[in-house]
Amino acid sequence: MNNFYLIDKPLEISSFDIIRILRKKLNISKMWHTGTLDPLATWGVLIAVWKYTKLIPYFEKDKKTYEFIVNIDWITDSFDLAEDVQYLEEKLQKKYKKEITKEKLEEILKAKFSWKIIQLPPKYSALKINWVRAYKLAREGKEVDIKKREVEIFNIELLDYNYPEITLKAEVSAGTYIRSIAMDLWEILWTWGYLTKLRRTKIWDLTMDLSQSLDTFNAEKSLDINKIFKNIDFITLEESVLKKINNWLKVYEKFDFEISKDLFVTNWQEVTNIVEYSWEYLFAKRKI
Helix, strand or coil: CCEEEEECCCCCCCHHHHHHHHHHHHCCCCEEECCCCCCCCECCEEEEEHHHHHHHHHCCCCEEEEEEEEECCEEECCCCCCCCEEECCHHHHHHHHHHCCHHHHHHHHHHHCCEEEEECCCCCCCCEECCEEHHHHHHCCCCCCCCCEEEEEEEEEEEEEECCEEEEEEEEECCCCHHHHHHHHHHHHCCCCEEEEEEEEEECCEEHHHCECCCCCCCCCCCCHHHHCCCCEEECCCHHHHHHHHCCCCECCCCCCCCCCEEEEECCCCEEEEEEECCCCEEEEEEC
């Protein structure tokens, strides 16, 4: 019952839709995801089930990788295919096709999209403003006041360019908006555009080959907990020590554990506790 699943999210459903579908398939209500993915993006939703929802705060969310296609011949209010699009006039298209080259794009990516940048999240996003999703306010024609934020682009690569399509791959920090990267790119190019494809291909160290679709979902294909928490040490404890830990008592004993680091206690099958070791004692932080 305590499991993690990596779901290949299809187009036009939300991260919560995945939760709703899996609740019916597993007949379990207690589950949640480790991060929202826009309805028009695909792949990469990690789902925690039952008591493993308590482990979500310990999941490494710092890096995510996306592959996406930016078109520069249309304009759309949401900067993706969620809203109506309008073609740019033919004269402008001919101008951009001549002036925008692969070499120019690579120079821009290197100069403007490396390391830490300040970006403005799109108004059509899942960010909450006064407890309401920004995209809901935008679609109702209401004012959307979103603050700029600092994010990191660890690596960005031009995979292909064939006007009007620019295909990119980016490894970014959690909280980075790919549409905002596209918006900034358009601004530098003095053009407009939209995203036609956005696919998350990696969450930290979890890759596509570990995922499964909702249509062929198999409850037996849960993820190996060691693959999810590679930076966490897994330990076992003697029954007498575990009994004290379960009663929230400090265990004054010398252990060969790393100091001041979260440790996952297992019973060889699943995680049962999270503990920490100081210089003098072992103590409980959370019971799973």
